[in-house]
Amino acid sequence: MSSVYRKELRSYFCNMQGAVFAGFLLLITGIMSSLYNFKGLYPSFESSLAETGFIFLLIVPVLTMKILAEERHQRTDQLLYSLPLKVSAVVLGKYLALLTVFLVPVAIMSFYPLILSMYGEVSLVSAYSTIVGFVLMGGALLAIGMFISSVTESQVIAAVLTFGSMLAIYLMSAISNLIPATAQGTLGAFSVCCVLAGLIVWVMTKDVWVGATAGIVLEAITVFCYFNFTESFAGLFAKVLDKLSVFDRFYLFATGMFDLSAVVYYLSVIVFCLFLCVQSVEKKRYS
Template identity: 35%
Template sequence: MKAIFKREVKSYFTGMIGYVVIAAIFAFISLYYTANNLVYASPDFATALYSTSLVMLFVLPALSMRSFADERRNKTDQLLLTSPVGIPSIVLGKYFAQLAVFAVPVAAACVMPLILSLFGSVSFLSCYAALFGYFLVGAACIAIGTCISALTENQIISYLATFGALLVCYMINSIQTLFTSGNTMAFIVFCVILAVAAVLVGLLCKNVTAGSAVFCVGAVVLVLLFKLRPAWLLTAFNQGLDALALFDPFIEFVSGMFTLSGVIYYLSVIALFLFLTGQALERRRWN
């Protein structure tokens, strides 16, 4: 794992991706920090961090898109999978390398609350709790992107799929409002989610028929449930959407409510998607 970690970190800084990701994240944090905290003399550093959470949707997919997709495109994944290194070590080595790059601007941002303290009273507990939450949500986004990267050999597809997944997680509250309204748009959103699921099944199975079968069967079940048990369907799906609200626990960190449940949620998301990444690699090893 150590060798893979070193190789991946070096590759990020051999090219431009590592520098661009670090510069983009730190630039936006600095921009909102200057506007919210320095110009208006506000001690609330957490607000500046929350304002930059949208940037993750655009920047972090660029960090994770090449992790496994680039290996498959260059046909070096076979060498990696046949090496004496285990699948967990491969996944963790690549994942920790991405975390190391993301940790650079987060570590640099740790200086900002100290600068604020020179001008007045600052709650360091609130500031650094928000920074910790910011790092956790970024780590979860990277884990999702790593999993998607393991499913394709095209970096552009990996980027767009990761961006789409994170965008859905970011807008989950708006989607929930759409579902609870009970209008016809709710059914359209169900169909879109079903179509995405069918595409993922098709990619995993490398079979268009399998993806089409999932969509057709799912569409029939969806129509029946929507007509016969609409209340049950909407309630059950809203509970599922709560689990997909990736950025909601971060709001608690920003609000000064450091909760253990939020930490456990992000660690669970990271563990789940790294496990799925390992399963995708294990399947490719034997096929």
């Protein structure tokens, strides 16, 4: 694992990619911080960090697009498979390198609250807990991006897919407001999800019948729930989306709350995506 980690890290910092990423992140947080904290004379670094959240839409695709797609494209994945390394070690090594690249600008950012505190009263605890939230959210989004990079061979497709996913995640709570809070509206929304799930299964297994069966079974469960628990069905979809919203949980940190369930949530997203990533890489050997 350490060998892959070292290699990835070297590649990020020899290729300017890491430096450009760090510089960009620092630039945006710097702008936000100077606007809110220095120009606006507002002592809370967490609110400027919360405003910086959208940055992940741009930086996650840039950072993760090549991490596994490029290996497949250059056929260097054959080397990784033939070396005495576990796939999980390869994936973990790469992810840790990704996280390290992300942590470098965050470490620099950690000085901002201290600088601010030189000029007035700053709640360091809430500032640093927001930075922790920022790191956790970044880690979760990077894990999602890495998984997407593992399903395709092309960096461009990986980047576009990752950007699309990041956008969907970013707008998730906005989307949830669009869905009527009635039981019928929820049923409709869940049905669309069932069809999508069926399509994804179809694409992944290349078998129409397996996909159709998966879709129909999921739809049947939804309809069953709809008729039996109609009352609690109302507004359920919006609730689920709200619960799954990656960004909303981060904004909670910015309001000064250290939400342990958010920590658990982010960690589970990371573990789940890395698990999917390992499976997707393993699957390549079987096709």
